[in-house]
Amino acid sequence: MSETTRFHIEIGTRNASPDGAEKAARFAAESGFGGLQLTETQHDPFIGCALAAREAARAGRPIRVSTAIAVAFARNPMTVAMAANDVQLAAEGRFALGLGSQVQAHIEKRFSMPWSAPAPRMREFVGAVRAIWRTWETGERLNFRGEHYTHALMSPVFDPGPNPHGYPPIWLAGVGAAMTRLVGEVADGFVAHAFTTREYLMEVSVPALAKGRERSELAAPVELIALPFVIAGRDAAARAAQEAAVRQQIAFYGSTPAYRGVMELHGWTETADRMHDASRRGEWREMAALVDDDMLDAFAVAGTPAEVRDRLADRFAGLASTVCINAPETADPADVAALAG
Template identity: 50%
Template sequence: MLLDASLTGTDDPATTARELEERGYAGVWASEVAQDPFLVLHAAALGTSRVSVGSAIAVAFARSPMTLAYTGYDLQRYSRGRFVLGLGTQIQAHVERRFSMPWSAPAARMREYVGALRAIWASWTDGVPLRFRGEHYRHTLMTPMFTPARHEWGPPPVHLAAVGPLMTRLAGEVADGLLAHSFTTERYLRERTLPALQEGLATAGRTRAQVQVSLPGFVVTGRDDAERARAAAAVRGQIAFYGSTPAYRPVLELHGWGALGDELHALSTSRREDKWQAMADLVDDEVLGTFAVVAEPAGVGPALLSRFDGLVDRFSVYPGTGVPLDVLDPTVAALT
């Protein structure tokens, strides 16, 4: 199992990525939250020579497949073959009201989106005429002036973010990787995610070895009680935030915590000034320990291997918990 890290929120991605590479991390990821992930990853690629650099995630439906095809192809060239194009759908409200883009059944649209990307790349790398005609996307014009020069690394691998069974099966059918959501558990991965992935693989006649599974998971650790308490508070808040979203309710229901999801959702839509703290307070130690690895620094690596080895191929610590990099050095050593 490889250990990755997040660049989300960094002001100097080239320096941060270089430090992570020197510390032994296998890859770095940038998310589309409050910054453009591709600008971050471009800087990270130029500042490193070994680590993979990937988007986890970029919002596919906010962009034309043609726009993203150019971006992905260029970043694969700039990174010398180390770029991973990780895509997600976002939710309807954000696609329509934040990005002002059309929304439709996400799994069907994403299937077509990946097909469009691959058709565009094939026209550049193999000289295949561009004749992609789908329900949502049509790409039928590519002239020499707008055709990028071929490069030795070719198009990037495409990874898809998934929580529910439809998107997970789709990843097994058409993607090179699956980006599991942070709001997951070992049991949900074993009983829901991987069986759905295997169904998609079987449909396409593929094997598990052809799809890399990545998980940005929660970790609570620290050098002393104060650091661990801060990390635990941050993770409780994030679990509460995700748990309040109806789309993620099946994860809670699997563990018999559907009522917790109802309470979190009700609080999230209330006018209480202290609602976010009240939500975090509902995440007790049992829930915390199910969603997060809670351990001393030296125990994080063994705990991750015990929980996820054989289930996921790559693990990265969810950003925003405030755990200093040096605290995770034993984890890097245990997973490399």
């Protein structure tokens, strides 16, 4: 991992709609953030990233845009390679392709796509995307054949040719050790889930990334992209509504078996069980009461904008290369803008 003591500050938005992405890009550019990250929930983040890149450029301050994340297994490597190539063109080289696996129920039931062990499938997915880009770059014959994906046809009419800005870095999201090792092996960056603590990063994620890099052909250090919950307000009243929303989000993730390892590391296994049981009963609001102050402090950074900046530095300097502000919608835009420094 990089030994840098500084990090790049970006901002994320859950509203990746065309209008939302453009507004977020203007806000990021005018506030001085270094980038904008769009996640895939209700809208396609590739379209949002392309529009955001153009809007930031029109605002006079181009920024990096990234999908953090787009759901890989809802697509195939060819569609992702093409979309990422186009966004890289729109962003004039300031794009990062962030991918994640999602969970089995969503892949099979929401997207009607096949599911298998996610780490081996993701390894093949990334290899296929890079093989497609290499064909466009060099003109060599496309001949990627794997267990899950086969790409062996690229006629000239479908070949966009080399990207003048090069191809974007590939970031992968992960929580568990197996997927995180894979990130170290095949990716340029690691998108740490918001439901991650510094202790979990240091004790689980960073060692797993290092093990993966030992087996990798990539020489550059893995970028670590942190997405901490942030509660920033000039006074306690301004922070109160944000705190309630963050406790609710932490409880939601804490109830999810896929993230149980984080809870176990901190000795919160019993709380995780109670959260999971509450979720099965549909007691979503009641779950937030299970998030005590120690748990809130582990996952979130809170205070005035100046205090939040200092606490982010204490938590992530020397660990993360990029910190993406993950603030509730109830936060005052002026307070969020102040986090850019």
